[in-house]
Amino acid sequence: MxxxxxxxxxxxxxxxxxxxxxxxxxxxxxxxxxxxxxxxxxxxxxxxxxxxxxxxxxxxxxxxxxxxxxxxxxxxxxxxxxxxxxxxxxxxxxxxxxxxxxxxxxxxxxxxxxxxxxxxxxxxxxxxxxxxxxxxxxxxxxxGGVGVRTRQPELADEVRGKIQESLGFPFYAESWMTTNRALFSALRLEKIAMGLILGLIVLVAAFNIVSTLVMVVADRTREIGILKAMGMTRRGIMRVFVLQGAWIGVAGTMVGTACGLISAFLIGHFEIIRIPPDVYFVDHLPVSLNPLDVLGIVVASVTIAFVATIYPAWKASRLEPVDAIRHE
Structure with missing residues (x-):
């Protein structure tokens, strides 16, 4: 306080x-x-x-x-x-x-x-x-009351509890969190929904990586057969396609993260997106960046992209050299 x-x-x-x-x-x-x-x-x-x-x-x-x-x-x-x-x-x-x-x-x-x-x-x-x-x-x-300001707004509910415990009945302590409890409950549900939507978008991107690598395997079947005939192991073939898919996922994640951070900064700093205040309670779209959320999204996106490369890479490693070389 x-x-x-x-x-x-x-x-x-x-x-x-x-x-x-x-x-x-x-x-x-x-x-x-x-x-x-x-x-x-x-x-x-x-x-x-x-x-x-x-x-x-x-x-x-x-x-x-x-x-x-x-x-x-x-x-x-x-x-x-x-x-x-x-x-x-x-x-x-x-x-x-x-x-x-x-x-x-x-x-x-x-x-x-x-x-x-x-x-x-x-x-x-x-x-x-x-x-x-x-x-x-x-x-x-x-x-009528005493207004209290905490060093960090997130501590308001904790301070409220201590004040209420200290004063007891008939005094009543409330914080900006308890006053707007219904609003924050709605925001939490909205955040969960946005997380599900984001997850579906990442899954669609993962399927695109799978389809791209499957097409690469089909297009490079003869080259894969030649590499295996020259002594390259199945693990080596698999590593090539895993690295290719992982590179696609990492590059896409980094570019998307950079664009998202820049867009969020511009929208929040310059209040670019205006909304009706009588409907949404605020006159512009507020932006709050949570480093843990950003890190979690980056890690999840890269992980899903990596997992998506396993099947095409495994399929490429299972090709027989003779059949692959004769492939048209």
Missing amino acids: VGAAPFVLSQVSVARTGTDGLYPQSANLYGISIDTGQVAPTEMERQIVEGSYNLTLPESGLPPLLMGVGLADRMQLFEGDTLLVVSFENLKMDILGGLNPTMRQFEVTGVFTTGMYDYDMQNVYTTLGAAQELVGITNPGVV
């Missing part, structure tokens, strides 16, 4: 002030503390595309607000615009006995993009104090 910061989370409704044509939008309001004196608990500072990450009070005196680029585009909001935030957690009774939600104006001081549709469409951020006041928390020491 390298960073931690308190936060307040509330379901709110946001609406652009001064316009009647835009309907209110629901959003998740996070009250956060940026200056914790430690490593920043989020990467949001790098994700700002308009305005600044600094949640200081603007000249208007209104509380500052950071919002996702998707929500800002939908509501046609820019840096310096004001919007109305409505909270239904802090209901106040009027003189007639009715309950009214708490409303407060905020000023947009920054717009961020995470590349994930749901986050950019639903999340807004303000100062911890402004969020506490909006939802009716009068004690500054009371918060």
Whole structure:
């Protein structure tokens, strides 16, 4: 764990002030503390595309607000615009006995993009104090939770378990893995399906190697007979065709791996393939290279190519010299 910061989370409704044509939008309001004196608990500072990450009070005196680029585009909001935030957690009774939600104006001081549709469409951020006041928390020491950042994202679930064990009931700890458990389950199934498809493609390539070597054996039958008549052993004949097939497999694997790595780098770095964010949750095709996956695919491809050479090589080694020389 390298960073931690308190936060307040509330379901709110946001609406652009001064316009009647835009309907209110629901959003998740996070009250956060940026200056914790430690490593920043989020990467949001790098994700700002308009305005600044600094949640200081603007000249208007209104509380500052950071919002996702998707929500800002939908509501046609820019840096310096004001919007109305409505909270239904802090209901106040009027003189007639009715309950009214708490409303407060905020000023947009920054717009961020995470590349994930749901986050950019639903999340807004303000100062911890402004969020506490909006939802009716009068004690500054009371918060909704504490966000924790680990040195490696993969350790989040392990850290979550330790925190949960340490705090116990009624506290509840969750990680980005548990929050998106359904998504990761779907991705694991998709990875298995892609592995099966890749395996079938490699098998097709292996059959091509087999057919190529069988044709070579049929075409070079006389030459094989001459070599055997000159004293070349069956093992030597078999070695020739195994090496030829293995060379085809290794060369094809190396060329394919190089092309795949270059393509993956270009697609991931330049975000070449754009996809509908409202369908796939992200606006571009993300690429993640796992060295172990690449190594496993290379080894499996070369092994299958090598195994595919055994039958044609064995068939060539079984040819009798006399029959092979007389072959037309």
